[in-house]
Amino acid sequence: MSLEIIILAAGKGSRMHSTLPKVLHKIAGKPILSHVIDNAKQLQPTAIHIVYGFGGELVPETIGNDFDYVFQSELLGTGHAVMQALPYCKEDSKILILVSDIPLISSTTLAKLIDSLDSSDVAVLTAVTNNPFGLGRIVRDENGDVKLIVEEKDCSLEQKKIAEINTGVIASDKCTLTALLNKVGNNNAQHEYYLTDIIGLANSNNLKVSAVKAQCANECMGINNKTQLAIAERYYQENLAQKYMEEGLIIIDPKRIDFRGQLSFGINVTIDVNVIIEGNVKLGNNVVIGAGCVLKDCEIGDDSVISPYTIIESGIIGKNATLGPFARFRPGCKLDDNVHVGNFVEVKKSFLGNGTKAGHLSYLGDSEIGSNVNIGAGTITCNYDGANKFKTVIGNDVFVGSDTQLVAPVKVGDGATIGAGATITKDIDSNVLAITRAPLRQIANWKRPKKKK
Numbered sequence: 001m002s003l004e005i006i007i008l009a010a011g012k013g014s015r016m017h018s019t020l021p022k023v024l025h026k027i028a029g030k031p032i033l034s035h036v037i038d039n040a041k042q043l044q045p046t047a048i049h050i051v052y053g054f055g056g057e058l059v060p061e062t063i064g065n066d067f068d069y070v071f072q073s074e075l076l077g078t079g080h081a082v083m084q085a086l087p088y089c090k091e092d093s094k095i096l097i098l099v100s101d102i103p104l105i106s107s108t109t110l111a112k113l114i115d116s117l118d119s120s121d122v123a124v125l126t127a128v129t130n131n132p133f134g135l136g137r138i139v140r141d142e143n144g145d146v147k148l149i150v151e152e153k154d155c156s157l158e159q160k161k162i163a164e165i166n167t168g169v170i171a172s173d174k175c176t177l178t179a180l181l182n183k184v185g186n187n188n189a190q191h192e193y194y195l196t197d198i199i200g201l202a203n204s205n206n207l208k209v210s211a212v213k214a215q216c217a218n219e220c221m222g223i224n225n226k227t228q229l230a231i232a233e234r235y236y237q238e239n240l241a242q243k244y245m246e247e248g249l250i251i252i253d254p255k256r257i258d259f260r261g262q263l264s265f266g267i268n269v270t271i272d273v274n275v276i277i278e279g280n281v282k283l284g285n286n287v288v289i290g291a292g293c294v295l296k297d298c299e300i301g302d303d304s305v306i307s308p309y310t311i312i313e314s315g316i317i318g319k320n321a322t323l324g325p326f327a328r329f330r331p332g333c334k335l336d337d338n339v340h341v342g343n344f345v346e347v348k349k350s351f352l353g354n355g356t357k358a359g360h361l362s363y364l365g366d367s368e369i370g371s372n373v374n375i376g377a378g379t380i381t382c383n384y385d386g387a388n389k390f391k392t393v394i395g396n397d398v399f400v401g402s403d404t405q406l407v408a409p410v411k412v413g414d415g416a417t418i419g420a421g422a423t424i425t426k427d428i429d430s431n432v433l434a435i436t437r438a439p440l441r442q443i444a445n446w447k448r449p450k451k452k453k
Protein backbone atom coordinates (compact mmCIF):
# COMPACT_ATOMS: atom_id res chain seq x y z
CA MET A 1 0.00 0.00 0.00
CA SER A 2 1.45 3.36 -0.95
CA LEU A 3 1.46 6.26 1.50
CA GLU A 4 -0.10 9.62 0.68
CA ILE A 5 -0.13 12.60 3.02
CA ILE A 6 -2.85 15.23 3.34
CA ILE A 7 -1.83 18.44 5.08
CA LEU A 8 -4.67 20.62 6.35
CA ALA A 9 -3.69 24.23 5.87
CA ALA A 10 -6.85 26.09 4.92
CA GLY A 11 -7.56 27.68 8.28
CA LYS A 12 -7.25 31.39 8.88
CA GLY A 13 -5.67 31.21 12.27
CA SER A 14 -7.87 33.99 13.69
CA ARG A 15 -5.90 34.07 16.92
CA MET A 16 -2.75 35.11 15.02
CA HIS A 17 -4.44 38.49 14.35
CA SER A 18 -2.70 38.71 11.01
CA THR A 19 -3.53 39.08 7.33
CA LEU A 20 -0.91 36.43 6.62
CA PRO A 21 -2.31 32.87 6.73
CA LYS A 22 -1.12 31.16 9.89
CA VAL A 23 0.84 28.53 7.97
CA LEU A 24 3.03 31.16 6.32
CA HIS A 25 4.30 32.56 9.60
CA LYS A 26 7.85 31.43 10.14
CA ILE A 27 9.83 29.27 12.52
CA ALA A 28 13.59 29.46 12.04
CA GLY A 29 13.07 31.63 8.98
CA LYS A 30 10.96 28.97 7.24
CA PRO A 31 7.14 28.95 6.88
CA ILE A 32 5.38 26.74 9.42
CA LEU A 33 3.87 24.78 6.52
CA SER A 34 7.32 24.06 5.08
CA HIS A 35 8.34 22.45 8.37
CA VAL A 36 5.31 20.15 8.15
CA ILE A 37 6.14 19.35 4.52
CA ASP A 38 9.80 18.61 5.28
CA ASN A 39 8.80 16.18 8.03
CA ALA A 40 6.22 14.62 5.71
CA LYS A 41 8.81 14.14 2.97
CA GLN A 42 10.99 12.06 5.26
CA LEU A 43 8.29 9.39 5.20
CA GLN A 44 8.74 9.20 1.41
CA PRO A 45 5.05 9.40 0.51
CA THR A 46 4.01 8.97 -3.11
CA ALA A 47 2.05 12.23 -2.93
CA ILE A 48 1.56 15.23 -0.65
CA HIS A 49 -1.81 17.00 -0.92
CA ILE A 50 -2.07 20.42 0.66
CA VAL A 51 -5.54 21.73 1.46
CA TYR A 52 -5.42 25.52 1.35
CA GLY A 53 -8.08 28.20 1.63
CA PHE A 54 -7.52 31.35 3.65
CA GLY A 55 -4.95 33.56 1.97
CA GLY A 56 -5.73 31.95 -1.38
CA GLU A 57 -2.94 31.64 -3.90
CA LEU A 58 -0.42 33.14 -1.50
CA VAL A 59 0.01 29.69 0.04
CA PRO A 60 1.00 27.79 -3.15
CA GLU A 61 2.95 30.82 -4.39
CA THR A 62 5.06 30.87 -1.23
CA ILE A 63 5.47 27.13 -0.79
CA GLY A 64 6.12 26.23 -4.42
CA ASN A 65 4.62 23.94 -6.98
CA ASP A 66 6.09 20.59 -6.05
CA PHE A 67 2.88 19.48 -4.37
CA ASP A 68 -0.73 18.75 -5.14
CA TYR A 69 -2.84 21.68 -3.95
CA VAL A 70 -6.53 21.37 -3.16
CA PHE A 71 -8.57 24.51 -2.60
CA GLN A 72 -11.17 24.42 0.19
CA SER A 73 -13.46 27.31 -0.69
CA GLU A 74 -15.51 27.19 2.51
CA LEU A 75 -13.89 26.35 5.83
CA LEU A 76 -16.42 23.84 7.08
CA GLY A 77 -14.10 21.88 9.37
CA THR A 78 -11.22 19.43 9.37
CA GLY A 79 -13.41 16.53 8.18
CA HIS A 80 -14.66 18.60 5.26
CA ALA A 81 -11.08 19.60 4.46
CA VAL A 82 -9.96 15.97 4.23
CA MET A 83 -12.96 15.19 2.00
CA GLN A 84 -11.73 17.78 -0.49
CA ALA A 85 -8.40 16.01 -0.88
CA LEU A 86 -9.49 12.36 -0.78
CA PRO A 87 -10.66 12.17 -4.44
CA TYR A 88 -7.08 12.97 -5.48
CA CYS A 89 -5.61 10.07 -3.46
CA LYS A 90 -5.03 6.65 -5.03
CA GLU A 91 -7.70 4.06 -4.26
CA ASP A 92 -5.61 1.63 -2.27
CA SER A 93 -3.43 4.14 -0.46
CA LYS A 94 -2.67 4.61 3.21
CA ILE A 95 -3.37 8.20 4.23
CA LEU A 96 -1.67 10.24 6.88
CA ILE A 97 -3.43 13.48 7.81
CA LEU A 98 -1.30 16.26 9.26
CA VAL A 99 -2.52 19.58 10.61
CA SER A 100 -0.33 22.43 9.53
CA ASP A 101 -0.27 24.21 12.88
CA ILE A 102 1.63 21.40 14.64
CA PRO A 103 4.88 21.65 12.74
CA LEU A 104 7.49 20.04 14.97
CA ILE A 105 6.37 16.41 15.16
CA SER A 106 9.33 14.21 14.31
CA SER A 107 9.07 11.85 11.39
CA THR A 108 10.00 9.01 13.79
CA THR A 109 6.78 9.62 15.74
CA LEU A 110 4.78 9.83 12.51
CA ALA A 111 6.31 6.56 11.26
CA LYS A 112 5.18 4.84 14.50
CA LEU A 113 1.63 5.99 13.88
CA ILE A 114 1.65 4.63 10.34
CA ASP A 115 3.09 1.32 11.56
CA SER A 116 0.22 0.99 14.01
CA LEU A 117 -2.14 0.74 11.02
CA ASP A 118 -0.77 -2.77 10.51
CA SER A 119 -3.04 -3.86 13.36
CA SER A 120 -5.81 -1.24 13.18
CA ASP A 121 -8.11 0.58 10.78
CA VAL A 122 -7.71 4.09 12.14
CA ALA A 123 -4.78 5.43 14.15
CA VAL A 124 -4.60 8.65 16.12
CA LEU A 125 -1.56 10.37 17.57
CA THR A 126 -2.20 11.56 21.11
CA ALA A 127 -0.20 13.43 23.72
CA VAL A 128 -0.53 13.98 27.43
CA THR A 129 -0.33 17.62 28.45
CA ASN A 130 -0.88 19.63 31.60
CA ASN A 131 -2.71 22.29 29.61
CA PRO A 132 -5.27 20.54 27.41
CA PHE A 133 -7.46 23.65 27.07
CA GLY A 134 -8.83 24.16 23.57
CA LEU A 135 -7.87 20.71 22.32
CA GLY A 136 -9.84 17.57 21.51
CA ARG A 137 -9.86 15.10 24.43
CA ILE A 138 -9.20 11.40 24.03
CA VAL A 139 -11.98 9.44 25.73
CA ARG A 140 -10.98 5.88 26.61
CA ASP A 141 -13.16 3.06 27.96
CA GLU A 142 -12.49 0.94 31.05
CA ASN A 143 -10.15 -1.29 28.99
CA GLY A 144 -8.10 1.71 28.00
CA ASP A 145 -9.28 1.59 24.38
CA VAL A 146 -9.94 4.88 22.62
CA LYS A 147 -13.66 5.37 22.25
CA LEU A 148 -14.00 8.84 20.80
CA ILE A 149 -12.55 12.33 20.59
CA VAL A 150 -14.52 15.21 22.03
CA GLU A 151 -13.67 18.79 21.09
CA GLU A 152 -13.19 21.29 23.92
CA LYS A 153 -16.38 23.14 23.06
CA ASP A 154 -18.39 19.91 23.17
CA CYS A 155 -16.79 18.51 26.35
CA SER A 156 -18.66 17.81 29.56
CA LEU A 157 -17.06 19.15 32.76
CA GLU A 158 -15.77 15.64 33.45
CA GLN A 159 -14.25 15.29 29.94
CA LYS A 160 -12.51 18.65 30.29
CA LYS A 161 -10.35 17.07 33.02
CA ILE A 162 -8.86 14.55 30.57
CA ALA A 163 -5.18 15.28 30.02
CA GLU A 164 -4.73 13.13 26.91
CA ILE A 165 -5.40 15.15 23.79
CA ASN A 166 -5.71 14.66 20.05
CA THR A 167 -2.63 16.06 18.31
CA GLY A 168 -4.72 16.34 15.15
CA VAL A 169 -2.66 13.70 13.34
CA ILE A 170 -4.73 10.76 12.13
CA ALA A 171 -3.96 7.89 9.76
CA SER A 172 -6.11 5.35 7.94
CA ASP A 173 -6.63 4.09 4.41
CA LYS A 174 -8.57 5.88 1.71
CA CYS A 175 -11.45 3.44 1.65
CA THR A 176 -12.06 3.53 5.42
CA LEU A 177 -11.62 7.29 5.60
CA THR A 178 -14.09 7.94 2.80
CA ALA A 179 -16.69 5.65 4.32
CA LEU A 180 -16.37 7.19 7.78
CA LEU A 181 -16.20 10.82 6.66
CA ASN A 182 -19.38 10.33 4.61
CA LYS A 183 -21.14 9.68 7.91
CA VAL A 184 -19.78 12.74 9.73
CA GLY A 185 -22.34 15.47 10.40
CA ASN A 186 -21.98 18.98 11.77
CA ASN A 187 -24.31 18.78 14.72
CA ASN A 188 -21.86 20.18 17.25
CA ALA A 189 -20.96 23.38 19.06
CA GLN A 190 -19.04 24.80 16.08
CA HIS A 191 -21.32 23.42 13.32
CA GLU A 192 -18.27 21.99 11.64
CA TYR A 193 -17.56 18.63 10.03
CA TYR A 194 -15.02 17.29 12.51
CA LEU A 195 -12.40 14.84 11.30
CA THR A 196 -12.19 13.69 14.90
CA ASP A 197 -15.72 12.24 14.74
CA ILE A 198 -14.38 9.34 12.66
CA ILE A 199 -12.90 7.79 15.83
CA GLY A 200 -16.31 7.32 17.48
CA LEU A 201 -17.79 6.25 14.14
CA ALA A 202 -15.04 3.68 13.62
CA ASN A 203 -15.85 2.14 16.98
CA SER A 204 -19.57 1.99 16.31
CA ASN A 205 -18.79 0.29 13.00
CA ASN A 206 -16.62 -2.33 14.75
CA LEU A 207 -13.40 -1.06 13.23
CA LYS A 208 -10.22 -1.12 15.26
CA VAL A 209 -8.83 2.17 16.52
CA SER A 210 -5.24 2.46 17.72
CA ALA A 211 -3.65 5.35 19.55
CA VAL A 212 0.05 6.18 19.65
CA LYS A 213 1.21 8.49 22.42
CA ALA A 214 3.86 10.96 21.38
CA GLN A 215 7.04 10.57 23.47
CA CYS A 216 7.54 14.24 23.99
CA ALA A 217 4.47 16.44 24.33
CA ASN A 218 6.61 19.39 23.20
CA GLU A 219 6.90 18.11 19.65
CA CYS A 220 3.11 18.21 19.46
CA MET A 221 2.80 21.82 20.55
CA GLY A 222 0.27 23.68 18.48
CA ILE A 223 0.67 27.16 17.12
CA ASN A 224 -2.48 29.19 17.41
CA ASN A 225 -1.14 32.58 18.46
CA LYS A 226 2.04 34.65 18.41
CA THR A 227 3.06 33.56 21.91
CA GLN A 228 2.93 29.91 20.90
CA LEU A 229 4.84 30.81 17.73
CA ALA A 230 7.64 32.28 19.84
CA ILE A 231 7.63 29.27 22.18
CA ALA A 232 7.84 26.89 19.20
CA GLU A 233 10.70 28.97 17.76
CA ARG A 234 12.75 28.67 20.97
CA TYR A 235 11.95 24.96 21.30
CA TYR A 236 13.12 24.41 17.72
CA GLN A 237 16.27 26.49 18.20
CA GLU A 238 17.28 24.84 21.46
CA ASN A 239 16.74 21.38 19.96
CA LEU A 240 18.95 22.24 17.01
CA ALA A 241 21.58 23.81 19.29
CA GLN A 242 21.50 20.62 21.36
CA LYS A 243 22.05 18.51 18.26
CA TYR A 244 24.98 20.67 17.10
CA MET A 245 26.55 20.60 20.58
CA GLU A 246 26.31 16.82 20.59
CA GLU A 247 28.19 16.91 17.28
CA GLY A 248 30.94 18.99 18.90
CA LEU A 249 30.03 22.62 18.28
CA ILE A 250 30.76 24.94 21.20
CA ILE A 251 27.76 27.20 21.71
CA ILE A 252 28.34 29.63 24.55
CA ASP A 253 24.62 29.91 25.31
CA PRO A 254 22.17 27.64 23.44
CA LYS A 255 19.33 29.95 24.48
CA ARG A 256 20.89 32.86 22.62
CA ILE A 257 21.52 31.64 19.10
CA ASP A 258 19.37 31.42 15.97
CA PHE A 259 19.69 28.99 13.09
CA ARG A 260 17.68 29.96 10.05
CA GLY A 261 19.33 27.71 7.51
CA GLN A 262 21.91 24.96 7.15
CA LEU A 263 25.09 24.95 9.21
CA SER A 264 28.09 22.68 8.83
CA PHE A 265 31.20 23.01 10.95
CA GLY A 266 34.62 21.49 11.57
CA ILE A 267 36.24 20.69 14.91
CA ASN A 268 36.79 23.18 17.76
CA VAL A 269 34.36 25.74 16.41
CA THR A 270 33.00 28.25 18.93
CA ILE A 271 29.94 30.46 18.52
CA ASP A 272 29.35 33.24 21.03
CA VAL A 273 25.96 34.68 22.01
CA ASN A 274 23.33 36.29 19.79
CA VAL A 275 24.67 34.96 16.52
CA ILE A 276 22.29 34.40 13.59
CA ILE A 277 23.09 31.75 11.00
CA GLU A 278 21.12 32.09 7.76
CA GLY A 279 21.06 30.22 4.45
CA ASN A 280 24.00 27.90 3.90
CA VAL A 281 26.89 28.46 6.28
CA LYS A 282 30.04 26.35 6.43
CA LEU A 283 32.61 26.93 9.18
CA GLY A 284 36.09 25.35 9.02
CA ASN A 285 38.11 23.95 11.93
CA ASN A 286 38.92 26.22 14.90
CA VAL A 287 36.71 29.04 13.65
CA VAL A 288 35.58 31.49 16.33
CA ILE A 289 32.41 33.53 15.79
CA GLY A 290 32.07 36.51 18.11
CA ALA A 291 28.91 37.83 19.73
CA GLY A 292 26.19 39.36 17.60
CA CYS A 293 27.48 38.24 14.19
CA VAL A 294 25.05 37.58 11.34
CA LEU A 295 26.40 34.99 8.92
CA LYS A 296 24.50 34.22 5.76
CA ASP A 297 25.40 31.99 2.82
CA CYS A 298 29.12 31.91 3.50
CA GLU A 299 32.08 29.66 3.90
CA ILE A 300 34.73 30.53 6.48
CA GLY A 301 38.14 28.84 6.36
CA ASP A 302 40.04 27.11 9.17
CA ASP A 303 41.42 29.18 12.08
CA SER A 304 39.51 32.33 11.16
CA VAL A 305 38.26 34.63 13.91
CA ILE A 306 35.17 36.70 13.24
CA SER A 307 34.95 39.39 15.90
CA PRO A 308 31.64 40.67 17.30
CA TYR A 309 28.93 42.30 15.21
CA THR A 310 30.35 41.34 11.85
CA ILE A 311 27.78 40.85 9.10
CA ILE A 312 28.42 38.57 6.15
CA GLU A 313 25.64 38.64 3.57
CA SER A 314 27.34 35.99 1.42
CA GLY A 315 30.92 35.22 0.53
CA ILE A 316 33.90 32.95 0.78
CA ILE A 317 36.43 33.71 3.49
CA GLY A 318 39.82 31.99 3.42
CA LYS A 319 41.82 30.48 6.25
CA ASN A 320 43.17 32.40 9.21
CA ALA A 321 41.13 35.53 8.53
CA THR A 322 40.51 38.12 11.23
CA LEU A 323 37.34 40.04 10.51
CA GLY A 324 35.58 42.73 12.50
CA PRO A 325 34.46 43.80 14.98
CA PHE A 326 31.77 45.66 13.01
CA ALA A 327 32.85 44.62 9.51
CA ARG A 328 30.26 44.22 6.79
CA PHE A 329 30.53 41.96 3.75
CA ARG A 330 27.90 42.44 1.11
CA PRO A 331 27.34 39.79 -1.57
CA GLY A 332 30.13 38.73 -3.92
CA CYS A 333 33.20 38.80 -1.65
CA LYS A 334 36.03 36.35 -1.83
CA LEU A 335 38.90 36.62 0.61
CA ASP A 336 42.09 34.62 0.24
CA ASP A 337 43.91 33.32 3.33
CA ASN A 338 45.31 35.54 6.13
CA VAL A 339 43.18 38.57 5.31
CA HIS A 340 42.35 41.16 7.95
CA VAL A 341 39.30 43.38 7.62
CA GLY A 342 38.71 45.54 10.66
CA ASN A 343 36.05 47.77 12.14
CA PHE A 344 33.65 49.78 10.02
CA VAL A 345 34.94 48.39 6.75
CA GLU A 346 32.34 47.60 4.11
CA VAL A 347 33.35 45.19 1.36
CA LYS A 348 31.18 44.45 -1.66
CA LYS A 349 31.81 42.25 -4.72
CA SER A 350 35.55 42.24 -4.15
CA PHE A 351 38.51 39.92 -4.04
CA LEU A 352 41.18 40.44 -1.37
CA GLY A 353 44.46 38.55 -1.85
CA ASN A 354 46.54 36.64 0.69
CA GLY A 355 47.70 38.70 3.67
CA THR A 356 45.90 41.88 2.64
CA LYS A 357 44.71 44.19 5.41
CA ALA A 358 42.02 46.85 5.58
CA GLY A 359 41.97 47.74 9.24
CA HIS A 360 39.54 50.59 9.60
CA LEU A 361 36.70 52.64 8.12
CA SER A 362 36.87 51.82 4.41
CA TYR A 363 34.59 51.04 1.50
CA LEU A 364 35.93 48.47 -0.92
CA GLY A 365 33.45 47.79 -3.73
CA ASP A 366 33.84 46.18 -7.16
CA SER A 367 37.52 45.72 -6.54
CA GLU A 368 40.25 43.20 -7.08
CA ILE A 369 43.03 43.60 -4.58
CA GLY A 370 46.28 41.61 -4.70
CA SER A 371 48.21 40.02 -1.87
CA ASN A 372 49.95 41.78 1.02
CA VAL A 373 48.23 45.07 0.30
CA ASN A 374 47.74 47.58 3.09
CA ILE A 375 44.57 49.62 2.75
CA GLY A 376 44.81 52.68 5.00
CA ALA A 377 41.96 53.94 7.15
CA GLY A 378 39.29 55.86 5.30
CA THR A 379 40.15 54.48 1.85
CA ILE A 380 37.24 54.51 -0.55
CA THR A 381 36.86 52.87 -3.93
CA CYS A 382 34.65 55.37 -5.78
CA ASN A 383 32.96 52.73 -7.90
CA TYR A 384 29.84 54.64 -8.94
CA ASP A 385 29.52 57.75 -11.09
CA GLY A 386 25.82 58.12 -10.43
CA ALA A 387 24.90 55.91 -13.35
CA ASN A 388 27.38 53.06 -13.79
CA LYS A 389 29.65 50.93 -11.64
CA PHE A 390 33.40 50.61 -12.32
CA LYS A 391 36.16 48.41 -11.06
CA THR A 392 39.29 49.14 -9.03
CA VAL A 393 42.26 46.81 -9.55
CA ILE A 394 45.14 46.94 -7.08
CA GLY A 395 48.30 44.82 -7.57
CA ASN A 396 50.37 42.98 -4.96
CA ASP A 397 52.36 44.66 -2.17
CA VAL A 398 50.62 48.00 -2.63
CA PHE A 399 50.44 50.50 0.24
CA VAL A 400 47.37 52.71 0.06
CA GLY A 401 47.72 55.66 2.45
CA SER A 402 44.84 56.71 4.68
CA ASP A 403 41.97 58.70 3.26
CA THR A 404 42.63 57.76 -0.34
CA GLN A 405 39.89 57.85 -2.95
CA LEU A 406 40.38 55.49 -5.86
CA VAL A 407 38.13 56.83 -8.63
CA ALA A 408 37.23 53.79 -10.72
CA PRO A 409 37.90 52.55 -13.30
CA VAL A 410 41.47 52.63 -12.06
CA LYS A 411 44.47 50.31 -11.68
CA VAL A 412 47.35 50.46 -9.24
CA GLY A 413 50.55 48.59 -10.18
CA ASP A 414 52.42 46.11 -7.95
CA GLY A 415 54.52 47.65 -5.20
CA ALA A 416 53.11 51.16 -5.61
CA THR A 417 52.78 53.46 -2.60
CA ILE A 418 49.97 55.99 -2.42
CA GLY A 419 50.45 58.89 -0.02
CA ALA A 420 47.70 59.66 2.44
CA GLY A 421 44.84 61.84 1.25
CA ALA A 422 45.26 61.05 -2.44
CA THR A 423 42.51 61.20 -5.03
CA ILE A 424 43.58 58.72 -7.70
CA THR A 425 41.93 59.33 -11.05
CA LYS A 426 44.53 57.71 -13.35
CA ASP A 427 46.27 54.33 -13.36
CA ILE A 428 49.34 54.17 -11.11
CA ASP A 429 52.52 52.43 -12.29
CA SER A 430 54.31 49.73 -10.36
CA ASN A 431 56.77 50.64 -7.62
CA VAL A 432 56.09 54.42 -7.71
CA LEU A 433 55.10 56.81 -4.95
CA ALA A 434 51.89 58.61 -5.92
CA ILE A 435 50.90 61.80 -4.11
CA THR A 436 48.10 64.18 -5.04
CA ARG A 437 48.47 66.48 -2.08
CA ALA A 438 48.72 70.28 -2.52
CA PRO A 439 52.03 71.51 -1.04
CA LEU A 440 51.77 72.59 2.59
CA ARG A 441 51.97 76.37 3.16
CA GLN A 442 52.48 77.99 6.55
CA ILE A 443 51.39 81.60 6.96
CA ALA A 444 53.07 83.11 9.95
CA ASN A 445 51.26 85.16 12.62
CA TRP A 446 47.86 84.35 11.20
CA LYS A 447 45.04 86.16 13.00
CA ARG A 448 41.71 84.43 13.11
CA PRO A 449 38.70 86.68 12.30
CA LYS A 450 36.83 87.96 15.35
CA LYS A 451 33.09 88.08 15.82
CA LYS A 452 31.58 91.52 15.15
CA LYS A 453 29.94 93.16 18.20
Ligand code: UD1
Nearest residue numbers: 008009010011075076077078081100135136166167168194
Ligand atom coordinates in the same frame (compact mmCIF):
# COMPACT_ATOMS: atom_id res chain seq x y z
C1 UD1 B 1 -8.01 20.32 15.88
C2 UD1 B 1 -8.72 19.05 16.31
C3 UD1 B 1 -8.49 18.83 17.80
C4 UD1 B 1 -7.01 18.77 18.10
C5 UD1 B 1 -6.31 20.00 17.56
C6 UD1 B 1 -4.82 19.82 17.69
C7 UD1 B 1 -10.69 18.76 14.91
C8 UD1 B 1 -12.14 18.94 14.81
N1 UD1 B 1 -10.12 19.17 16.04
O1 UD1 B 1 -8.62 21.39 16.59
O2 UD1 B 1 -9.09 17.63 18.22
O3 UD1 B 1 -6.79 18.66 19.49
O4 UD1 B 1 -6.61 20.20 16.17
O5 UD1 B 1 -4.19 20.99 17.32
O6 UD1 B 1 -10.06 18.24 14.00
N2 UD1 B 1 -8.38 23.32 8.69
C9 UD1 B 1 -8.69 23.28 7.35
N3 UD1 B 1 -9.98 23.48 6.98
C10 UD1 B 1 -10.97 23.71 7.85
C11 UD1 B 1 -10.65 23.74 9.23
C12 UD1 B 1 -9.35 23.54 9.62
O7 UD1 B 1 -7.83 23.09 6.51
O8 UD1 B 1 -12.11 23.86 7.42
C13 UD1 B 1 -7.00 23.11 9.09
C14 UD1 B 1 -6.38 24.29 9.81
O9 UD1 B 1 -5.68 25.09 8.91
C15 UD1 B 1 -5.43 23.64 10.80
C16 UD1 B 1 -6.05 22.28 11.05
O10 UD1 B 1 -6.97 22.04 10.02
O11 UD1 B 1 -4.16 23.42 10.25
C17 UD1 B 1 -6.75 22.20 12.41
O12 UD1 B 1 -7.75 23.18 12.43
P1 UD1 B 1 -8.00 24.08 13.70
O13 UD1 B 1 -9.14 24.97 13.41
O14 UD1 B 1 -6.74 24.67 14.16
O15 UD1 B 1 -8.49 22.95 14.71
P2 UD1 B 1 -8.36 22.96 16.27
O16 UD1 B 1 -9.52 23.69 16.85
O17 UD1 B 1 -7.01 23.33 16.68
Ligand code: CA
Nearest residue numbers: 101222223224
Ligand atom coordinates in the same frame (compact mmCIF):
# COMPACT_ATOMS: atom_id res chain seq x y z
CA1 CA C 1 -5.19 24.33 15.86
